[in-house]
Each structure stands twice: as structure tokens, then as C-alpha cells.
Amino acid sequence: MFQLPFFTTTSAYPTHTFALTCPTAAAYTGAAFSAPSKSRASTVSLYREEQPFVPEVEKAVDSLYSEFRAVDNLVARNTARVLKAFQNARVGSHHFGGSTGYGHEExxxxxxxxxxxxxxxxxxxxxxxxxxxxxxxxxxxxxxxxxxxxxxxxxxxxxxxxxxxxxxxxxxxxxxxxxxxxxxxxxxxxxxxxxxxxxxxxxxxxxxxxxxxxxxxxxxxxxxxxxxxxxxxxxxxxxxxxxxxxxxxxxxxxxxxxxxxxxxxxxxxxxxxxxxxxxxxxxxxxxxxxxxxxxxxxxxxxxxxxxxxxxxxxxxxxxxxxxxxPGDIMRIFFQGLFLAPQMVGEAIKGSFLIAEVMAGQGYKVQPACRVPRHDVVQAVQLGSRERLLAFCEAVQRSSPVSSFTKPIAGATAGYASEVIFADGTFIDGRWQPLDSMGASSRGGSQSSIEYTFSIANTGSFNGAFIQPKVKFAPGLPLSIGLVNLDRAEGNLSYGCLQGGFNLDLDFSLHLTANHVG
Known part of the structure; x- marks a missing residue:
């Protein structure tokens, strides 16, 4: 027997404390434990979550400590600048009221x-x-x-x-x-x-x-x-x-x-x-x-x-x-602007990790690993249209919104070529350039967020039949778009992925796949 201290639970009654134990050889996916007391019988359910990470990703996260700390410092500086601007403008709750019609009563x-x-x-x-x-x-x-x-x-x-x-x-x-x-x-x-x-x-x-x-x-x-x-x-x-x-x-x-x-x-x-x-x-x-x-x-x-x-x-x-x-939009504008340095910082960390993991798997990345970022776009060359299409389907299946749908390429306003969107986000249109075979991320609202990309079938794509293992934490939607542009240098396939922490965060994984054959 061994004890699982991280599952120790205290009920609403101070005297009801439960230490859950199970045989060392057991591999439960779910279990229930009951403990009688003088006042009532209490039951605690134990669910063991599947490990979403792979060694390559955990190693990459650990190796990027210095880069992540530099991003934290950037976030702190930018947040201070934003806070000062809010204070100088004397922003108050009355500014969130919004207006209707002509907006003269704003x-x-x-x-x-x-x-x-x-x-x-x-x-x-x-x-x-x-x-x-x-x-x-x-x-x-x-x-x-x-x-x-x-x-x-x-x-x-x-x-x-x-x-x-x-x-x-x-x-x-x-x-x-x-x-x-x-x-x-x-x-x-x-x-x-x-x-x-x-x-x-x-x-x-x-x-x-x-x-x-x-x-x-x-x-x-x-x-x-x-x-x-x-x-x-x-x-x-x-x-x-x-x-x-x-x-x-x-x-x-x-x-x-x-x-x-x-x-x-x-x-x-x-x-x-x-x-x-x-x-x-x-x-x-x-x-x-x-x-x-x-x-x-x-x-x-x-x-x-x-x-x-x-x-x-x-x-x-x-x-x-x-x-x-409208008032609800006005408040969100203020709040979103205040949150922006933090969310962009998380996006930059995500781009560092994507580059680190994908380069380690042999893919070309832009920007290169561990170089300063000047936007939230991370590009990875996959090598074929088929891989992009398969990835779009995988991203859609793993998204919290419309995961039951299949993205289909078609005409989109503003583009001369067909476009495909795997759009599982809460905000329509939050897509940007990317690629990856599979992804898993653990996110939150703090700059200590860890980003993980879980690669399945490591090192190889099986054409359009690949089944990447893609996992996302709740509230982490992703969307991907694919644009095929026929130009003199050849048929280029561009894919766009955006990720979100809490709601929709652009960490902009940018994919450029050169279609050959």
C-alpha cells in the first residue's frame, strides 16, 4: 500500500479528514472511498488523469527557463506602462457604460x-x-x-x-x-x-x-x-x-x-x-x-x-x-487592453516552446529557437499540403467549440485562393500563421504558464492519414487556417493556428508548408 497525499481531502466538517490509499500495483482510472463518521457517511471520488505530457516537451520547458523569465520581465514592464496610462486617464467604472445610436450621450x-x-x-x-x-x-x-x-x-x-x-x-x-x-x-x-x-x-x-x-x-x-x-x-x-x-x-x-x-x-x-x-x-x-x-x-x-x-x-x-x-463591449475593451501584456507574454512563451520542440523533431522553424521575438508568430515548415489538411482536422477535433465538425477548404473573402479554417475559438476569426503535428497545453492567467506540445507518432507523418494526439486544457481554443497560393515559385500552402489561454489568446503558430508533387 502507498498513500497519495495529494488526494487528501477535508470535508465541510473539521473532523472529517480522509487519506486515500491504494495498492501500488493498481492502475485505477476511477475509484470511490467511503469513511463512516458519527454524523454522516462521506464519500470521496478519486480520478487519475492521464498524463498529457511527453518527455521531449517537459525537457523543452525546463530548458527554456531563462527565456521564460525574460518574458516575465517584459510582461512586468509593459503591464506597469499600461497601469500608469489607466491611472493617468482616471479610468472609472462610469467609463464602462457605453452608448447607443449616434453615441452623443457617451x-x-x-x-x-x-x-x-x-x-x-x-x-x-x-x-x-x-x-x-x-x-x-x-x-x-x-x-x-x-x-x-x-x-x-x-x-x-x-x-x-x-x-x-x-x-x-x-x-x-x-x-x-x-x-x-x-x-x-x-x-x-x-x-x-x-x-x-x-x-x-x-x-x-x-x-x-x-x-x-x-x-x-x-x-x-x-x-x-x-x-x-x-x-x-x-x-x-x-x-x-x-x-x-x-x-x-x-x-x-x-x-x-x-x-x-x-x-x-x-x-x-x-x-x-x-x-x-x-x-x-x-x-x-x-x-x-x-x-x-x-x-x-x-x-x-x-x-x-x-x-x-x-x-x-x-x-x-x-x-x-x-x-x-455597447456597454458590455466598452468594458471588455478596457479589460482586454489591461490584460494584453500578460496574454502576449504567454503567447511568446508558446512560440519559444513550439520552436524548441519542433526543431528538436527536425523541422525548420522561423524564428529560430531562443532568438528574440518581435511578434507572436512562430513558423514551422511541414513539407506538404496533406499534412496541413490532416492537422487542420486534428485541431478541429480537439477544440472546445465545434469539435464535431470537419473543416473544408473553400473560398474566403479577401483571398484569391481557397482557404480552410479549423476554427475552434470563442472569438470568430482569431487565426494566424502555424503548424505542429500535435499539441497539448496547460494554461492559466499567470506568466508562469507552462506550454506543452505533445507530439504523437514522433518523427513521422503518415500523409493525410495521420492521427495526431492533440490535447488542450479547458479554455484553450485553437484555430487553424490554410491558404493555397499559386505563385511563380510554386504552390505554397500556408496554415494559420491561433491558441487561447482562458478565452482566445493568439500565440500564433505560423505554418508555411511547401507543397511538393
Whole structure:
């Protein structure tokens, strides 16, 4: 016999203490123990949970102690900055009331939230609105109202350009820009704004030499994409973004510099608006929503350009002074923003662990193991479309939401190619780039969260017939999306996975699988 001290239970009555014992050779999955007393008979049930971890994952967690502690320090610094901004804005419960209709009776929450966000991100001004419902419209505002339409009205009718300095943008921006035909519905090209890009360097970073001579007299706006997005490249650090802005401004001080900040918020202790960006933008269903925001997006930066964005979102003359936000949403915006540094920290830890485990299994990862993170995207090359499809099905089966459904590839708005989503999250659309054969995670709300990825059939995939063993803790939903893009270099399959701690946390496992055969 041996005693299981961790199952010792004390009842509501102080005298009722139970020490549960069982034979050493027993392997119970469930057992019941009864102990009589003078007042009543008490019963305690014992259930032995199946061990969700594998040695490779436990070893990886232990080996990443220094990296995890560094993330904890980052979380502490960013949380302190967020807390100070809340206090300076004198945020109170009356700000959570929200508004209806035109929003004229708003009790100050809208202005307080904008003030808090602007201070956190070191910007002159900011707008956070529920009406921006996903990332791509945010970027559309960034391209139009956040400067482009505003500039267009100011300029003489000559050709002028939007210059992307970090390679190609997200696929969902192709119709916004005019790279793909928007059928005359108002792309930048329809407005007479033409697009040009500076290809990335061979190492996947910015081509600094090319950037020094990239601007011409028609270049009125430069777009910097912070995250790697769907590309197999390094995400940009804030220091690199600051260096790029200096190079751009040396060529033309009046060139508007916009940064697509999505997936990068709170991954460092500074933001692009602190190093010279005129405008930054992102989505509240990603990092700054702290896993709980159900919608929304933000624009922050120089006051005149934020005002231009607000006019595009509403109308000239209305700007930031209208627009209703229901009270439950307003409170969640404040709460999610306060939680964001913590949740992003957990996401970064997850990316470290994914890289460590998957690289140990022989897969190529980007970023590499134990290098600083500048967004919450972790890319892993699997090698085939079939593996991605099988993984999508496995993720869906293991999710807390719609686990009984099977993801099917099909057309999705904004994409030229078919897309498949394994979307088991509580917030629709919280998906980002990833891959993994199987995953298990133990999560919570503290920075000491341990992330584990449990690999089944270690070291081999059996085509589309693999059955990865995927386990998730309650409240840890994941979703994955797959995009097939036919390009000159071949048929590339991109998968996107997002994980959540407590509700929906983007730890953004990014998969890029090269389809061969």
C-alpha cells in the first residue's frame, strides 16, 4: 500500500479528514472511498488523469527557463506602462457604460479609452472603435483615411505611390491596394494611387541598400509590415523599424510612414509610434484585446493623421466624436487592453516552446529557437499540403467549440485562393500563421504558464492519414487556417493556428508548408 497525499481531502466538517490509499500495483482510472463518521457517511471520488505530457516537451520547458523569465520581465514592464496610462486617464467604472445610436450621450469611455491607448503606445492621438471589425479593414483605413485619401485630396492630380518597404503585404490587402482587380469598388489604384514594393533581402530582412534609394518624387507614403505575415521571413524589431523610418525621412521628410502593427503589440517594451512612425494600426481581436475583445481595431500616431483616419471611418465633420459602443463591449475593451501584456507574454512563451520542440523533431522553424521575438508568430515548415489538411482536422477535433465538425477548404473573402479554417475559438476569426503535428497545453492567467506540445507518432507523418494526439486544457481554443497560393515559385500552402489561454489568446503558430508533387 502507498498513500497519495495529494488526494487528501477535508470535508465541510473539521473532523472529517480522509487519506486515500491504494495498492501500488493498481492502475485505477476511477475509484470511490467511503469513511463512516458519527454524523454522516462521506464519500470521496478519486480520478487519475492521464498524463498529457511527453518527455521531449517537459525537457523543452525546463530548458527554456531563462527565456521564460525574460518574458516575465517584459510582461512586468509593459503591464506597469499600461497601469500608469489607466491611472493617468482616471479610468472609472462610469467609463464602462457605453452608448447607443449616434453615441452623443457617451459618458466619456470613448475618450478615456483613446487617451489610454495613445499613452501606452507613445502616440499623440489614437482611436479604438468596435466598428472596425477585423484586421484588413483596419489596414484599409490605414491606407485610405490614415493618409491616402487625405493626401489624395491635397495633391495635384499627378501619379503618386504607396511604397511597401518590407516586401509584399498581406493577401487581403491586394484588392485594397489594386494588386488584384477590385472591380472598380475603390482600391487605391482606382483613386490614382499606385503601388511599388522593395523586395526583401536574401536573409529575409529589409534590403537596407535598396531602401536608401527607394523613394522618388511620387512616393508619398511608405508602408512597413512589422509581422512576417504569411511569408517565410523575419519579423521586424522596433529598432529595425525606427532605422527604416530614419532612412525614409532622410529622402523625404514629408513622406507619411505607416506601420502595420498587427501581431506585434506588447512583444517588446517599445512600439513603432515611439520611434517615428506617423501612423500604426492593428486589430483588437489580436494582441491588444487581451484574448477577450470580440471585435474592434485601432489607429494611433500623429494627431492630424489619426483625425484623417477617423474621418474616413465615419465622415468629415464627425470624426472621433460619434459612434456608439455597447456597454458590455466598452468594458471588455478596457479589460482586454489591461490584460494584453500578460496574454502576449504567454503567447511568446508558446512560440519559444513550439520552436524548441519542433526543431528538436527536425523541422525548420522561423524564428529560430531562443532568438528574440518581435511578434507572436512562430513558423514551422511541414513539407506538404496533406499534412496541413490532416492537422487542420486534428485541431478541429480537439477544440472546445465545434469539435464535431470537419473543416473544408473553400473560398474566403479577401483571398484569391481557397482557404480552410479549423476554427475552434470563442472569438470568430482569431487565426494566424502555424503548424505542429500535435499539441497539448496547460494554461492559466499567470506568466508562469507552462506550454506543452505533445507530439504523437514522433518523427513521422503518415500523409493525410495521420492521427495526431492533440490535447488542450479547458479554455484553450485553437484555430487553424490554410491558404493555397499559386505563385511563380510554386504552390505554397500556408496554415494559420491561433491558441487561447482562458478565452482566445493568439500565440500564433505560423505554418508555411511547401507543397511538393
Amino acid at each position: 459618458a466619456g469611455g470613448r475618450e478615456a479609452l483613446d487617451q489610454v491607448f495613445a499613452e501606452i503606445f507613445g502616440a499623440e492621438s489614437a482611436i479604438v472603435r468596435a466598428q472596425v471589425h477585423m484586421q484588413s479593414p483596419v489596414l484599409c483605413l490605414l491606407s485610405y483615411g490614415r493618409g491616402m485619401s487625405y493626401i489624395h485630396n491635397m495633391l495635384t492630380p499627378i501619379l503618386y505611390q504607396l511604397l511597401a518597404v518590407a516586401g509584399a503585404p498581406y493577401d487581403t490587402l491586394e484588392e485594397v491596394i489594386g494588386i488584384r482587380d477590385s472591380n472598380g469598388l475603390g482600391s487605391l489604384k482606382d483613386f490614382g494611387i499606385y503601388y511599388r514594393e522593395v523586395p526583401l533581402a536574401k536573409d529575409g530582412g529589409l534590403d537596407w541598400a535598396a531602401l536608401k534609394t527607394a523613394l522618388n518624387p511620387q512616393t508619398k507614403c511608405a508602408l512597413i509590415q512589422r509581422s512576417c505575415g504569411y511569408s517565410w521571413r523575419r519579423s521586424l524589431s522596433v529598432d529595425e523599424i525606427g532605422k527604416a523610418i530614419k532612412i525614409i525621412k532622410l529622402q523625404n521628410p514629408n513622406c507619411l510612414v505607416m506601420v502595420d502593427n498587427c501581431y506585434g503589440e506588447f512583444t517588446e517594451s517599445i512600439e513603432p509610434s515611439m520611434v517615428g512612425a506617423d501612423l500604426i494600426a492593428g486589430s483588437f481581436i489580436k494582441n491588444p484585446g487581451g484574448t477577450i475583445a470580440p471585435c474592434g481595431g485601432y489607429v494611433a500616431g500623429k494627431e492630424k493623421w489619426v483625425a484623417a483616419a477617423a474621418a474616413r471611418l465615419s465622415a468629415p465633420g464627425l470624426g472621433i466624436d460619434c459612434g456608439s459602443t
